[in-house]
Amino acid sequence: ITHTENVIPYAFAGDTSGDYNSWTPTVGSHLLKVISYAGANATGIATLAKVIHFTVTQGVVSVTPTPSPMPSATPTPVSSGPTISSITLINADSDVEQPLDGVSGHSSIITEGSNFDLSKVGQALNVRADTESAVSVKFNLDGGTVSHIENVPPFSLASDTNGDYHSWTPALGNHTLQVTGYSDINLGGIEGATLTIHFTVKSTVSTTPTPAPTPSPVPTATPSTGGGGSPVSTTEPSSYSPPTTITHGGTYSGNWQSTNMDVPAVTINTSEPVIIQNCHVSHNGTGIETAGSNANLTVRNCSFHGRTPTQDNRGRGGAILAPYFKNLVVENNFFENTATVVQAYFYNGNATDQETLRVRFNKVRNINGNFRNNTTGFSWENFVAIQNFVQSAGNPRYGEIAWNDVVNEPYKSSCEDIINFYSAGGRADSWFKVHDNFLSGAYHPNPHDDNGSAGGIQIDGPDNTRTAYIEVYNNSISQVLNGGMGAAAGSHVYMHSNRVVSSSKEYVTDPVNGSWTTGSYAGLWIFESVAGASPAMSDIRIENNLVGWANPDYVQPYKNRLDFLPQYNLGGGIKNNIPWPDQAITKATEDNEYQLFVQKVFSNNVKLGPQQ
Template sequence: MRAASAAEEIDVTTTLKTVQVLKRVQISRSGTAPVMSRAALMLGLVTLALTACAPATDLRSVVAQNHPSEGHAYEGPLVITQGGTYRGNWQSLDPAVPAISIRTREPVVIENSYLRGRGNLIRGEWVNLTIRNTTGYGLNPLTDGLFPGRFMNVEKVLNLDVQNNTLIGTSGIYVNYFNGDSASGQTIKILKNKIKNVDGRYVDASGKLTGKRYNVQAIQFNAVRGVAGVEIAWNEITNEPEKSGVEENINMYVSSGTPQSSIQIHNNFIDGAYGVNPRKDRGYSGGGIMLGDGSGNDLALSGGYVDVYDNQVVRTSNQGIAIAGGHHQRVYGNRIVSSGRLPSGEINPSANVGIYVWNNQADAQKLSPTFFNNSVFNNLIGWARFDASGKQYYNNLWTPSCLEAAGNVCKDNQAWPVAVSQDSEREELARWKSKMSQARVSVGVDAARVLAHSAN
């Protein structure tokens, strides 16, 4: 099957058993994200018959250990123009064309599906969207100056529910603006997803890495302001050195909850954040969770009302959790640990600090009209790094902007009870698995559910 040309996509709109193929103007792959300072079927009626395609061979597979070409027949690209529930396997081998484009404000459910593409896998504006039990693979774009596309790139969201998906080698989940009605229960939920190797590394036309990257995140909010009921929880995010290129894993860029309903970021497991060349990159600025990113001097536009608790953040290089701007943000009850080494055992030259509180939009030790009422307390931190002589030391906290006069409080944080080693990091993964078992939570795609659906 050939990829859609620059001026054509496949528009599949299924009503009962009618499938139409229409020409459409392509949707641009790019969103409106700034460079961050540090981000068909009607239910039960029809099943699309999938046509086997012979996919192009990547010069460099993003996920060579589990190549998405195996075991699935793909159609697409797909353009959704009316609400309904969609199940199938869709692809786009053109980085400018999403595997799925959503062009309706009606409720859309994508479930039990496989997606792959050289650009964005799911793209839409003004969406009322649920994505569940779906696997997405980011492919090498094979285009000079591009990086793998996002699993989901949505803007002006009306309602969003993203649960139990598996993302491999994509550039993550991106949400730009919320235009729904919180009072009626519309909100954003990103729950129980398994996200592996978030990749913003640029390639050239032959698919080879250029040594540069774009700032992408596993989960990125951009200007999602004043939204009640938002929850980012029970996600498992892992990044491997030299197989990924992420900035922060979770980033709240000028985004906020409400005074009555803070954004809830809790019970996530985050392991790893690395630059393009992790053995040499001392200037890498990424990490685990970033709050208040991009907040300036306008209170109406700054980030705020976010709670971060009960997360496990492991070896995310520059920082574990950071408050870089904003107000009414609480960080508590988290486990934050790093041995200061790469998984290979080599020293990580960009290992820096467990938690920092630093207003990066102003003088760190002066009062600011947008940086106040933030708190960091009761976290367990063991963040090791190495000096020039190779001696290990700990840098658990750096809080120059934790000024009591502004209502900022940093207290009762505990140092890791034993010397931090790579065993400490591995023990956190075991703890995470036990925690999920006790809570009866399962992350990522339920393969049995997909197989059961395929058999019907």
């Protein structure tokens, strides 16, 4: 369903002067994507989309009729409750019953003492409870190692979406499965007898996942800036100059501040080459803005300091805003408490290495779109937002986002996609490269907001032609509400050799055990954000990544994990990835991921942040 609204209130099913039209969602899992535009009828500059996953269920109401008086009542037998007649093995790839011996036409019923071989039945499996009378079903595997409740048929251990079974791979060895039916939803009503089955899983071919690489010890003397170098202090100066406008090319240094949210600290109003270096920029609104001047801008060795908004219900400004640019280079800078760090719209360069987009060697702490006057309001912000490369110039060659250290902390930041491509990318002879970044944290002001919508790296937009030729590799991603990385649009997108590992917990309210951030969803995804786009999405590959994304509501591939869901694997491009071992992912795990990044920075002699 696709719908466009031009008049407030913006309603999915429309309205008439505030009288909302009725809409009844179908039972099952859904994905809702909302995009706002600057112009009417979905025209003009598009903002980043908000994506929400939700599930609709439908219970059965038990109605007890009023008994009629009878001269001599006959006692009614007490119901024994719903029965589970059998347990069936399911192939989650084909969504059909899977014979235990792998031979078509043979039995798929798991009976007491059954065994099956993963080399014959595959690893994408599920288990269905067969019942004619149960309204809800409880599964208990191995004494609670996996415990799951189903309210909608087919009742399956690893759940499903409208009959599209989710994938589950059982561990090798002996198992005990207990299944119980109930006469009402959520294990209500009468409890039926529990069906208990013991079965064995084996494999003539080893299916043990490749262990995650054991991190090497990180030298305690290694500086977080990495690679030595000559870093300069990011501490703010004692005084600033007022806002300035640059109208001619050249190299500029200084310290500028703007406290007016509608006036940038630095405005670039020339297409001549401008270099801004060795500076501090303090801003409530935008830090540096190119003002639509088809800019050629380099920003290096500067520190940006975002300030609390001076107006209610409005987010602070971004650090660098470059609409209509031909060259933008942002290297060796420090950013704290700003809104979107780099916004790059409408590329107008000549597609040479002198007119491109490069964002490298920067340090970022706490991207912040929070409003000043309430605890839940915020604006959608990013580290890098690359959008609407729809000009005749096409996409740039030699585009690169690399070696950036980005950390957002819960309760101190609010961020959507950390890196977002929207109708933008590279070229067939020069793919846009996103590599060797550390991307951690994308929270709402309340990290426990259920409506997580962010991605560590998201490929997005309505255009599968411009959104193309993007390679993503050697990045580390964690703690993102909604998930790690994926594509919702595009063609020729290749994501490989990344580390996508998250505990999906924040450790402020509970420093020891952590507290689940319920908006965190899955590690990887491929889905179509705009149905029917022409040409269709194609050649999306997400392969050979190390993936471990914690989620307490799923068993994919292990308990408390959702590395990815088969129904969000459009075209089957998510394959041959390495699952993190079946063990808890904790804050120590995430801290170690950062130390691995620091070690990599140091060993490659990369210098992060402002340098002398």
